[in-house]
Amino acid sequence: MGEELKVIVFGLANEEYGIEVEKVRTIERMMPITRVPKTPAFIKGVINLRGVVLPVIDLRGRFGLEESEATDSSRIIIVAVNDLEVGFIVDSANDVIDIDSDSIDTPPEVIGGIKAKYLHGVAKIGDSRLLIMLNLSEVLNKSEIIQLEQQEV
Amino acid sequence: MDMNAYLSMFIDESNDHLQSLNENLLKLESAPEDISIVQIIFRSAHTLKGMSATMGFEDLASLTHEMENVLDLVRNNKLKMDNFIFDTLFKGLDALESMVQDIIGGGTGKADVTAIVASLKAIVKGDYKKDAPSGKATSTSSAGSNDGSVLDQFQSSILLQSIEAGMAVFHIVVTVREDCVLKAARAYMVFDFLEHSGEIVKSSPSVQEIEQEKFDRSFTVFTIASISEDELRKGIESVSEIESAVITQLDRESLEQLGVASQGEPTASASFAAAQAVVDTGRSQTAAASAPAAQAAPAAAGANVSRTIRVDIDRLDTLMNLFSELLIDRVRLEQLASEVRRNDLTETVEHMSRVSSDLQNIVLKLRMVPVESVFNRFPRMVRDLAKSLDKKVDLILSGAETELDRTVIDEIGDPLVHLLRNSLDHGIEPIADRIAAGKSETGTVHLRAYHSGNHVFIEVEEDGRGINREKVKQIAIKNGVVTAEEAKRLTDSEVNMLIFAAGFSTADKISDISGRGVGLDVVKSKISSLGGHVTVESKEGKGTKFSIQLPLTLSIISAMLVKLGSEKYAIPLSSIVETGIVPREQIRKIHGNRMIDYRGSVIPLISLAQVLACTSFPEEEEQETEIVVIRKGDKIGAVTVDEFIGQSEIVLKTLGKYLTNIEAVSGATILGDGQVALIVDPNALIK
Numbered sequence: 021m022g023e024e025l026k027v028i029v030f031g032l033a034n035e036e037y038g039i040e041v042e043k044v045r046t047i048e049r050m051m052p053i054t055r056v057p058k059t060p061a062f063i064k065g066v067i068n069l070r071g072v073v074l075p076v077i078d079l080r081g082r083f084g085l086e087e088s089e090a091t092d093s094s095r096i097i098i099v100a101v102n103d104l105e106v107g108f109i110v111d112s113a114n115d116v117i118d119i120d121s122d123s124i125d126t127p128p129e130v131i132g133g134i135k136a137k138y139l140h141g142v143a144k145i146g147d148s149r150l151l152i153m154l155n156l157s158e159v160l161n162k163s164e165i166i167q168l169e170q171q172e173v
Numbered sequence: 174m175d176m177n178a179y180l181s182m183f184i185d186e187s188n189d190h191l192q193s194l195n196e197n198l199l200k201l202e203s204a205p206e207d208i209s210i211v212q213i214i215f216r217s218a219h220t221l222k223g224m225s226a227t228m229g230f231e232d233l234a235s236l237t238h239e240m241e242n243v244l245d246l247v248r249n250n251k252l253k254m255d256n257f258i259f260d261t262l263f264k265g266l267d268a269l270e271s272m273v274q275d276i277i278g279g280g281t282g283k284a285d286v287t288a289i290v291a292s293l294k295a296i297v298k299g300d301y302k303k304d305a306p307s308g309k310a311t312s313t314s315s316a317g318s319n320d321g322s323v324l325d326q327f328q329s330s331i332l333l334q335s336i337e338a339g340m341a342v343f344h345i346v347v348t349v350r351e352d353c354v355l356k357a358a359r360a361y362m363v364f365d366f367l368e369h370s371g372e373i374v375k376s377s378p379s380v381q382e383i384e385q386e387k388f389d390r391s392f393t394v395f396t397i398a399s400i401s402e403d404e405l406r407k408g409i410e411s412v413s414e415i416e417s418a419v420i421t422q423l424d425r426e427s428l429e430q431l432g433v434a435s436q437g438e439p440t441a442s443a444s445f446a447a448a449q450a451v452v453d454t455g456r457s458q459t460a461a462a463s464a465p466a467a468q469a470a471p472a473a474a475g476a477n478v479s480r481t482i483r484v485d486i487d488r489l490d491t492l493m494n495l496f497s498e499l500l501i502d503r504v505r506l507e508q509l510a511s512e513v514r515r516n517d518l519t520e521t522v523e524h525m526s527r528v529s530s531d532l533q534n535i536v537l538k539l540r541m542v543p544v545e546s547v548f549n550r551f552p553r554m555v556r557d558l559a560k561s562l563d564k565k566v567d568l569i570l571s572g573a574e575t576e577l578d579r580t581v582i583d584e585i586g587d588p589l590v591h592l593l594r595n596s597l598d599h600g601i602e603p604i605a606d607r608i609a610a611g612k613s614e615t616g617t618v619h620l621r622a623y624h625s626g627n628h629v630f631i632e633v634e635e636d637g638r639g640i641n642r643e644k645v646k647q648i649a650i651k652n653g654v655v656t657a658e659e660a661k662r663l664t665d666s667e668v669n670m671l672i673f674a675a676g677f678s679t680a681d682k683i684s685d686i687s688g689r690g691v692g693l694d695v696v697k698s699k700i701s702s703l704g705g706h707v708t709v710e711s712k713e714g715k716g717t718k719f720s721i722q723l724p725l726t727l728s729i730i731s732a733m734l735v736k737l738g739s740e741k742y743a744i745p746l747s748s749i750v751e752t753g754i755v756p757r758e759q760i761r762k763i764h765g766n767r768m769i770d771y772r773g774s775v776i777p778l779i780s781l782a783q784v785l786a787c788t789s790f791p792e793e794e795e796q797e798t799e800i801v802v803i804r805k806g807d808k809i810g811a812v813t814v815d816e817f818i819g820q821s822e823i824v825l826k827t828l829g830k831y832l833t834n835i836e837a838v839s840g841a842t843i844l845g846d847g848q849v850a851l852i853v854d855p856n857a858l859i860k
Contacts, residue, residue, distance in 0.1 A: 054849040055740065056828070057785040058836050066828060066841055068501075068849045071494030073826040073841045104831050160831070 029115035076107040239293040348391040371398035541576035565615040572622035600637030634718040640711040734818035738789025748855040805859040
């Protein structure tokens, strides 16, 4: 048996993803977002989270998936990694589960078009459920964002 | 015990004590006879020593201990402060400061202070004065207390001088009755009488100790009296509860018998003026010595009047954030109440509004700190600088109680150091030049702070030589800051501002323009980064005044809220010249750039929607365009917007670490409805 991990489960484009619970500050319903000019398209803008202005990233956009309109089940997950605080827009977030760190396998070469480096691994839960564990520091890697910006220009 | 838990407290308190030591030592330097100041210094040093020893910073503790030994002698009138002692104590303080700095930086606070310790020890022993025979000061310091025969060199020479001048000098031993209830009060009455009938040169035990009843039944006084022995006796014995007064008139021999006038001859043979000075010193010492004991207690109590509590600045920020949330809810509630139209609801909401606006004031005030915390390090700096430049300078502080936001306070120190250095180095003339110019040899530097409207002003003004405009112009032209043509058209105040230009800051260039401008460009950029301005006024031969205008707080600014389609933006009011409306046909195109005629000059028209890539504002369809005229330095431009919302006080927020260097956006704010609005950076709009 490995260590027990508590994981927040969220849905994105019909897949289930997980983030370690200690990296998640809160989960918010959708709220008004103020656009910030001249930023990559996946940065939706900034929100007012109880007096603190935080940037919000559309995770679909970040992973190059097709973006969709926000629905009632859409959530903003506020994460804090390496003293960066950022909100992720996800399709849904409704579960907290315990997983065994031993059950996390390294990610297969190709998964749903998302670059493998964003992924920390894939956890098998029960018989049929697969949970994709995110590598948050890669998702928030700023040097890549700068590259993306340069490509757009 | 884990000392780390107390480390931050130790550092804070050490800094406080060091500051207080510095301040009071400076005070003492200007009033060397005031023993009450020595008492305060001694207490601070003593506390510092105790704290350091507890925390295990042995070097700190031992250096403080040596300083304390010196101070102890001074406060007991066994040692007189002189320049050497002051310099040594200041050196000691500097060493203590660097040790504390080391501790702050995670070090152990160890430092090699043997030289200072040796000097301090020499002072205590008394053999630092080459001209004073060694051992003498030791006898004065160590013999001490009730042996009334001990006089120091000054005192004995005063007595000797007085005897030689034909005045009556008495040695009086006063004994109070055994059943005396108020010994100190009786002693005071005796002193009072003696002071009226002459000069008290020396008392043993010291006046302080007597007033604190630190004597047994008798005390000894050396006095130069203007009345006869009998009158003296009568006067003293008329004080009730005095048992006896043994009065001996002293002459040269008896003084020598007391073993104190052995080297009186050389001192006495010194010029009369010197002796006179000694008598004067003696007089003021007596006068000062009797008063301070009474003052010491209230002064000590007064020093700690403001009761404070240290709060982590992050917690205050959190409080501010939470509070702005509350304000947003308040706005929403007010809106709901006006819709629901229920009297009791409306009243409650109104009450809540009042309470929360009071709360808002308090919360904002929590971040305000008096500029004193910055100002109080300057007297020392000015003292040292004046000494090294061999100039005489008086620094006059005023308005130290003026409050500024903590963030501004932290940043304002360095610019002020630059300005003060500049004033002392280049403003105030050397003593000879001042006398030649018919000025007093001591230059005056005023450092003042005051409130005016929504701003705080800090001024550095000296009465030195002023700015030589012609030279400034020449240098500016030579360094390519301005062209010769431009220089001709500059007004006096514009020429003065040239010293803030970057081209002026390198040392070799300024040496020939009386050095004005060392690093002043740094000052200017720092102040503007704080949202303030620097101006300079100067009259040649009369002096120069630097004036810094600062916003009260960095976290709240006045801004104009504007709309672009569905989006709202804030433009800081400080860079707005005016607002207006321009009909479409007045917009011209020059080289493909849109321009408008503004008060006789053609200025560029900048589309905010274009800069911010805003798609919801179809600007081309507008028949009349709202414009905001903004200024960056001496450049002016007009920014087109969709609609004005109005002027408002906004709370500045950063966009966080993830979003940095967003073009033309300097931050964000939260509007009354809870939405985030971006703050436009006008400096980025005008290229």
